[in-house]
Amino acid sequence: xxxxxxxxxxxxxxxxxxxxxxxxxxxxxxxxxxxxxxxxxxxxxxxxxxxxxxxxxxxxxxxxxxxxxxxxxxxxxxxxxxxxxxxxxxxxxxxxxxxxxxxxxxxxxxxxxxxxxxxxxxxxxxxxxxxxxxxxxxxxxxxxxxxxxxxxxxxxxxxxxxxxxxxxxxxxxxxxxxxxxxxxxxxxxxxxxxxxxxxxxxxxxxxxxxxxxxxxxxxxxxxxxxxxxxxxxxxxxxxxxxxxxxxxxxxxxxx
Ligand code: NDP
Numbered sequence: 001x002x003x004x005x006x007x008x009x010x011x012x013x014x015x016x017x018x019x020x021x022x023x024x025x026x027x028x029x030x031x032x033x034x035x036x037x038x039x040x041x042x043x044x045x046x047x048x049x050x051x052x053x054x055x056x057x058x059x060x061x062x063x064x065x066x067x068x069x070x071x072x073x074x075x076x077x078x079x080x081x082x083x084x085x086x087x088x089x090x091x092x093x094x095x096x097x098x099x100x101x102x103x104x105x106x107x108x109x110x111x112x113x114x115x116x117x118x119x120x121x122x123x124x125x126x127x128x129x130x131x132x133x134x135x136x137x138x139x140x141x142x143x144x145x146x147x148x149x150x151x152x153x154x155x156x157x158x159x160x161x162x163x164x165x166x167x168x169x170x171x172x173x174x175x176x177x178x179x180x181x182x183x184x185x186x187x188x189x190x191x192x193x194x195x196x197x198x199x200x201x202x203x204x205x206x207x208x209x210x211x212x213x214x215x216x217x218x219x220x221x222x223x224x225x226x227x228x229x230x231x232x233x234x235x236x237x238x239x240x241x242x243x244x245x246x247x248x249x250x251x252x253x254x255x
Contacts, residue, residue, distance in 0.1 A: 009037030010236045015089045016040050019072050019129060020099030022047035024198035025148065027054050028224030029096055029231045034063035036232055038094065041085055042067045045099070072099045072125030082132040091140060094235045095133055097126035097170075098148045102200060104159045115162045122166035123173065130177060134186075143186040146234045147174050148227070149246065151194045151254040167192075171246055178244030187243040189234045194250025196222045218251030 011033060021030040022044040030040045031054065040058060042065055044051035051067040058065040070081040085092060100122045103114035126147050137143030152160050153167025171190055178188035195201060195212045201221070204212070213221065230249045233239055248254045 009035070010238075011094070011232075012037030014038040014093040014235075015085075015091055016094035016096065016235065017043060017068075017085065017092050017129070017133070018096040018098055019043040019125065020045070021096075022049075022051035022054060022067075024200065025193065025196060025224045025227045026096070026098040028228040029098060030054055030065070031058060032225070032228035032232050033094065033096075033235060034058045034061070034065060036236065037063075038235075039064040039066075039089065041065070041089075041092070043072070043081070043099070044069055045071045072097075072128055073120040075124075075128045075131075078125075078128035079132045082129070082136075086136055092133055092136060093140070093142065094144045094146070095129055096146045096148070096231055096235070097129055099125050100148065100150075100166075100200075102160065102163050102203075104163065106159055107161050110162060118162040119166050119169070122163070123169040126170055126173060130173070134177070134181065137181070137186045138184055141185045143181075144235045144239075145174075145177065145186070145188040146231050147188070147190040148231075149174070149190045149192045151192050151248060151250050154192050154246065154248065154254045174246070175244045182243050187234070187239060189239070189242060189244065190246045191227060191230050191234065192246050192248045192250065192254065193227050194222060194248070194253040196224060196227060198224060216251040216253050217255075220251065222249065222251055 016033045016038040018030045020026040021042040034040045042051045055065040149170045150167040152164040174190040
Protein backbone atom coordinates (compact mmCIF):
# COMPACT_ATOMS: atom_id res chain seq x y z
CA UNK A 1 0.00 0.00 0.00
CA UNK A 2 2.80 2.36 0.95
CA UNK A 3 4.62 1.52 -2.30
CA UNK A 4 1.51 2.58 -4.25
CA UNK A 5 1.43 5.89 -2.41
CA UNK A 6 5.12 6.41 -3.11
CA UNK A 7 4.56 5.85 -6.82
CA UNK A 8 2.08 8.74 -6.83
CA UNK A 9 4.70 11.21 -5.66
CA UNK A 10 6.54 13.49 -8.07
CA UNK A 11 10.08 12.34 -7.16
CA UNK A 12 9.42 8.61 -6.64
CA UNK A 13 12.44 6.54 -7.65
CA UNK A 14 14.81 9.54 -7.60
CA UNK A 15 17.93 9.69 -5.46
CA UNK A 16 18.80 13.09 -3.99
CA UNK A 17 21.99 14.26 -2.26
CA UNK A 18 21.48 17.32 -0.03
CA UNK A 19 24.59 18.84 1.52
CA UNK A 20 24.42 20.25 5.05
CA UNK A 21 21.06 18.57 5.63
CA UNK A 22 21.29 17.86 9.37
CA UNK A 23 19.71 21.18 10.27
CA UNK A 24 18.26 24.46 8.97
CA UNK A 25 17.33 24.89 5.32
CA UNK A 26 19.07 21.67 4.26
CA UNK A 27 17.00 19.64 6.69
CA UNK A 28 13.75 21.16 5.38
CA UNK A 29 14.85 20.44 1.79
CA UNK A 30 15.73 16.81 2.65
CA UNK A 31 12.36 16.24 4.30
CA UNK A 32 10.43 17.92 1.47
CA UNK A 33 12.22 15.86 -1.21
CA UNK A 34 11.46 12.74 0.80
CA UNK A 35 7.78 13.67 1.01
CA UNK A 36 7.79 13.64 -2.79
CA UNK A 37 9.15 10.08 -2.77
CA UNK A 38 12.88 10.67 -3.29
CA UNK A 39 15.50 8.60 -1.47
CA UNK A 40 17.48 11.25 0.39
CA UNK A 41 21.19 11.20 1.19
CA UNK A 42 21.50 13.51 4.19
CA UNK A 43 25.01 14.97 4.15
CA UNK A 44 26.51 16.45 7.33
CA UNK A 45 29.87 17.65 8.52
CA UNK A 46 29.71 18.46 12.26
CA UNK A 47 26.07 17.62 13.02
CA UNK A 48 26.08 13.82 12.87
CA UNK A 49 23.43 13.35 15.56
CA UNK A 50 21.09 15.83 13.91
CA UNK A 51 21.57 14.18 10.51
CA UNK A 52 20.72 10.80 12.04
CA UNK A 53 17.57 12.37 13.54
CA UNK A 54 16.54 13.68 10.09
CA UNK A 55 17.00 10.16 8.69
CA UNK A 56 14.88 8.73 11.52
CA UNK A 57 12.09 11.26 10.91
CA UNK A 58 12.06 10.38 7.22
CA UNK A 59 12.04 6.64 7.92
CA UNK A 60 9.17 7.03 10.40
CA UNK A 61 7.12 8.41 7.50
CA UNK A 62 8.11 5.35 5.41
CA UNK A 63 10.67 7.32 3.41
CA UNK A 64 14.17 6.20 2.46
CA UNK A 65 17.23 8.07 3.72
CA UNK A 66 20.82 7.68 4.82
CA UNK A 67 23.15 10.03 6.69
CA UNK A 68 26.45 10.66 4.89
CA UNK A 69 29.34 12.42 6.60
CA UNK A 70 31.63 14.55 4.43
CA UNK A 71 33.27 17.97 4.61
CA UNK A 72 32.22 19.46 1.28
CA UNK A 73 35.26 21.76 1.18
CA UNK A 74 37.49 18.68 0.83
CA UNK A 75 37.78 17.76 -2.88
CA UNK A 76 39.07 14.23 -2.33
CA UNK A 77 36.51 13.48 0.40
CA UNK A 78 33.69 14.58 -1.94
CA UNK A 79 35.04 12.24 -4.62
CA UNK A 80 35.06 9.36 -2.15
CA UNK A 81 31.50 10.18 -0.99
CA UNK A 82 30.20 10.26 -4.57
CA UNK A 83 31.88 6.96 -5.51
CA UNK A 84 30.47 5.27 -2.41
CA UNK A 85 26.96 6.57 -3.05
CA UNK A 86 27.02 5.57 -6.71
CA UNK A 87 28.29 2.15 -5.60
CA UNK A 88 25.35 1.77 -3.19
CA UNK A 89 22.50 3.41 -5.10
CA UNK A 90 23.67 3.14 -8.72
CA UNK A 91 22.70 6.75 -9.45
CA UNK A 92 22.09 10.21 -8.07
CA UNK A 93 19.39 12.28 -9.80
CA UNK A 94 19.27 15.44 -7.69
CA UNK A 95 22.11 17.40 -6.09
CA UNK A 96 21.28 20.25 -3.72
CA UNK A 97 24.35 22.25 -2.70
CA UNK A 98 23.07 23.78 0.52
CA UNK A 99 26.10 23.62 2.87
CA UNK A 100 27.22 27.10 3.81
CA UNK A 101 28.83 29.16 6.56
CA UNK A 102 29.36 32.79 7.51
CA UNK A 103 32.41 34.48 9.06
CA UNK A 104 31.19 38.08 8.99
CA UNK A 105 33.57 41.01 9.38
CA UNK A 106 34.19 44.44 7.93
CA UNK A 107 36.68 44.39 5.07
CA UNK A 108 39.34 46.23 7.08
CA UNK A 109 39.23 43.60 9.80
CA UNK A 110 38.58 40.46 7.78
CA UNK A 111 41.28 37.86 8.15
CA UNK A 112 42.63 35.72 5.34
CA UNK A 113 41.37 32.69 7.23
CA UNK A 114 37.80 34.07 7.44
CA UNK A 115 37.86 34.76 3.71
CA UNK A 116 39.32 31.39 2.69
CA UNK A 117 37.10 29.31 4.98
CA UNK A 118 33.89 30.84 3.59
CA UNK A 119 35.01 30.56 -0.05
CA UNK A 120 36.20 26.96 0.47
CA UNK A 121 32.89 25.84 1.95
CA UNK A 122 30.30 27.88 0.05
CA UNK A 123 31.86 28.02 -3.42
CA UNK A 124 34.50 25.34 -3.71
CA UNK A 125 32.18 22.95 -1.84
CA UNK A 126 29.63 23.23 -4.64
CA UNK A 127 32.34 22.85 -7.28
CA UNK A 128 33.58 19.71 -5.53
CA UNK A 129 30.22 17.90 -5.55
CA UNK A 130 29.29 19.06 -9.07
CA UNK A 131 32.72 18.10 -10.42
CA UNK A 132 32.46 14.56 -9.07
CA UNK A 133 28.77 13.97 -9.83
CA UNK A 134 28.54 15.55 -13.28
CA UNK A 135 30.05 12.52 -15.05
CA UNK A 136 27.22 10.39 -13.70
CA UNK A 137 24.61 12.98 -14.66
CA UNK A 138 26.16 12.99 -18.16
CA UNK A 139 26.05 9.18 -18.37
CA UNK A 140 22.38 9.25 -17.29
CA UNK A 141 21.68 12.19 -19.60
CA UNK A 142 19.57 13.64 -16.82
CA UNK A 143 20.01 15.44 -13.53
CA UNK A 144 18.96 18.41 -11.46
CA UNK A 145 21.45 20.60 -9.64
CA UNK A 146 20.13 23.22 -7.20
CA UNK A 147 22.65 25.58 -5.63
CA UNK A 148 21.63 27.56 -2.55
CA UNK A 149 23.12 31.01 -3.01
CA UNK A 150 21.87 34.18 -1.23
CA UNK A 151 20.47 37.64 -1.86
CA UNK A 152 23.87 38.76 -0.49
CA UNK A 153 25.38 37.29 -3.66
CA UNK A 154 22.90 39.24 -5.78
CA UNK A 155 22.95 42.61 -3.95
CA UNK A 156 26.11 42.52 -1.78
CA UNK A 157 25.96 43.09 1.98
CA UNK A 158 28.14 45.24 4.23
CA UNK A 159 30.15 43.06 6.62
CA UNK A 160 29.82 40.01 4.37
CA UNK A 161 32.35 40.56 1.58
CA UNK A 162 33.63 36.98 1.87
CA UNK A 163 30.13 35.49 2.01
CA UNK A 164 28.76 37.71 -0.79
CA UNK A 165 31.77 36.86 -2.98
CA UNK A 166 31.20 33.15 -2.39
CA UNK A 167 27.48 33.42 -3.19
CA UNK A 168 28.02 35.63 -6.27
CA UNK A 169 30.63 33.10 -7.38
CA UNK A 170 28.07 30.35 -6.91
CA UNK A 171 25.74 32.19 -9.29
CA UNK A 172 28.53 32.33 -11.90
CA UNK A 173 29.23 28.63 -11.35
CA UNK A 174 25.50 27.87 -11.73
CA UNK A 175 25.18 29.74 -15.03
CA UNK A 176 28.40 28.35 -16.54
CA UNK A 177 27.65 24.74 -15.64
CA UNK A 178 24.04 25.25 -16.81
CA UNK A 179 25.34 26.32 -20.24
CA UNK A 180 27.75 23.36 -20.41
CA UNK A 181 25.15 20.75 -19.49
CA UNK A 182 21.97 22.23 -20.98
CA UNK A 183 22.09 20.07 -24.11
CA UNK A 184 22.54 16.90 -22.07
CA UNK A 185 19.25 16.92 -20.16
CA UNK A 186 20.76 18.42 -17.01
CA UNK A 187 19.28 21.52 -15.36
CA UNK A 188 21.36 23.73 -13.07
CA UNK A 189 19.63 26.47 -11.10
CA UNK A 190 20.13 28.52 -7.94
CA UNK A 191 17.86 29.65 -5.14
CA UNK A 192 18.71 32.93 -3.43
CA UNK A 193 17.09 32.98 0.02
CA UNK A 194 16.65 36.31 1.79
CA UNK A 195 16.34 36.24 5.58
CA UNK A 196 15.33 32.76 6.73
CA UNK A 197 14.89 31.83 10.41
CA UNK A 198 17.69 29.30 11.12
CA UNK A 199 20.77 28.94 13.37
CA UNK A 200 22.66 31.10 10.87
CA UNK A 201 20.41 34.14 11.31
CA UNK A 202 19.77 33.38 15.00
CA UNK A 203 23.49 34.06 15.52
CA UNK A 204 23.13 37.65 14.23
CA UNK A 205 23.00 40.51 16.76
CA UNK A 206 19.41 41.70 17.43
CA UNK A 207 20.17 45.08 15.81
CA UNK A 208 21.34 43.42 12.60
CA UNK A 209 18.23 41.21 12.52
CA UNK A 210 15.93 44.21 12.92
CA UNK A 211 17.78 46.05 10.13
CA UNK A 212 17.36 43.03 7.86
CA UNK A 213 13.63 42.75 8.63
CA UNK A 214 13.15 46.38 7.66
CA UNK A 215 14.49 45.62 4.18
CA UNK A 216 11.87 42.94 3.50
CA UNK A 217 8.75 44.20 1.67
CA UNK A 218 6.73 41.30 3.14
CA UNK A 219 7.83 42.47 6.61
CA UNK A 220 8.67 39.01 7.96
CA UNK A 221 11.44 36.42 7.93
CA UNK A 222 11.03 33.37 5.71
CA UNK A 223 10.96 29.79 6.99
CA UNK A 224 13.18 26.89 5.83
CA UNK A 225 10.05 25.33 4.26
CA UNK A 226 9.74 28.35 1.92
CA UNK A 227 13.12 27.41 0.43
CA UNK A 228 12.29 23.70 0.47
CA UNK A 229 9.21 24.22 -1.72
CA UNK A 230 11.33 26.07 -4.32
CA UNK A 231 13.95 23.30 -4.16
CA UNK A 232 11.29 20.64 -4.78
CA UNK A 233 10.10 22.60 -7.84
CA UNK A 234 13.63 22.93 -9.24
CA UNK A 235 14.28 19.21 -8.57
CA UNK A 236 11.18 17.95 -10.36
CA UNK A 237 9.87 17.72 -13.92
CA UNK A 238 7.85 20.93 -13.52
CA UNK A 239 11.09 22.85 -14.07
CA UNK A 240 12.44 20.80 -16.98
CA UNK A 241 12.67 23.85 -19.31
CA UNK A 242 14.35 26.07 -16.70
CA UNK A 243 18.15 26.28 -16.39
CA UNK A 244 20.75 28.85 -15.36
CA UNK A 245 18.24 30.80 -13.29
CA UNK A 246 18.43 32.39 -9.86
CA UNK A 247 15.13 32.19 -8.00
CA UNK A 248 15.00 34.73 -5.17
CA UNK A 249 12.88 33.44 -2.28
CA UNK A 250 13.12 36.49 -0.10
CA UNK A 251 9.80 38.21 0.57
CA UNK A 252 10.65 40.74 -2.13
CA UNK A 253 14.01 41.81 -0.70
CA UNK A 254 16.09 41.72 -3.89
CA UNK A 255 13.60 42.97 -6.49
P1 NDP B 1 22.78 26.77 9.19
O1 NDP B 1 23.93 27.49 9.80
O2 NDP B 1 21.54 26.56 9.97
O3 NDP B 1 23.26 25.39 8.58
C1 NDP B 1 24.40 25.31 7.78
C2 NDP B 1 24.50 23.91 7.22
O4 NDP B 1 25.67 23.87 6.39
C3 NDP B 1 24.64 22.87 8.30
O5 NDP B 1 23.82 21.77 8.00
C4 NDP B 1 26.10 22.49 8.22
O6 NDP B 1 26.35 21.13 8.52
C5 NDP B 1 26.39 22.70 6.74
N1 NDP B 1 27.83 22.83 6.51
C6 NDP B 1 28.62 23.86 6.86
N2 NDP B 1 29.90 23.58 6.51
C7 NDP B 1 29.89 22.36 5.93
C8 NDP B 1 30.89 21.54 5.34
N3 NDP B 1 32.16 21.93 5.28
N4 NDP B 1 30.52 20.33 4.82
C9 NDP B 1 29.23 19.93 4.87
N5 NDP B 1 28.24 20.68 5.42
C10 NDP B 1 28.57 21.88 5.94
O7 NDP B 1 22.44 27.61 7.88
P2 NDP B 1 21.11 27.74 7.02
O8 NDP B 1 20.31 26.52 7.08
O9 NDP B 1 20.51 29.04 7.34
O10 NDP B 1 21.78 27.90 5.56
C11 NDP B 1 21.75 26.91 4.56
C12 NDP B 1 22.21 27.54 3.26
O11 NDP B 1 21.35 28.63 2.94
C13 NDP B 1 23.62 28.12 3.34
O12 NDP B 1 24.28 27.91 2.13
C14 NDP B 1 23.36 29.60 3.54
O13 NDP B 1 24.43 30.37 3.07
C15 NDP B 1 22.12 29.79 2.71
N6 NDP B 1 21.36 30.98 3.06
C16 NDP B 1 20.76 31.10 4.29
C17 NDP B 1 20.05 32.25 4.59
C18 NDP B 1 19.35 32.45 5.89
O14 NDP B 1 18.77 33.53 6.08
N7 NDP B 1 19.34 31.50 6.81
C19 NDP B 1 19.94 33.35 3.63
C20 NDP B 1 20.60 33.11 2.38
C21 NDP B 1 21.27 31.97 2.12
P3 NDP B 1 27.00 20.65 9.92
O15 NDP B 1 26.24 21.31 11.01
O16 NDP B 1 26.82 19.15 9.84
O17 NDP B 1 28.46 21.04 9.88
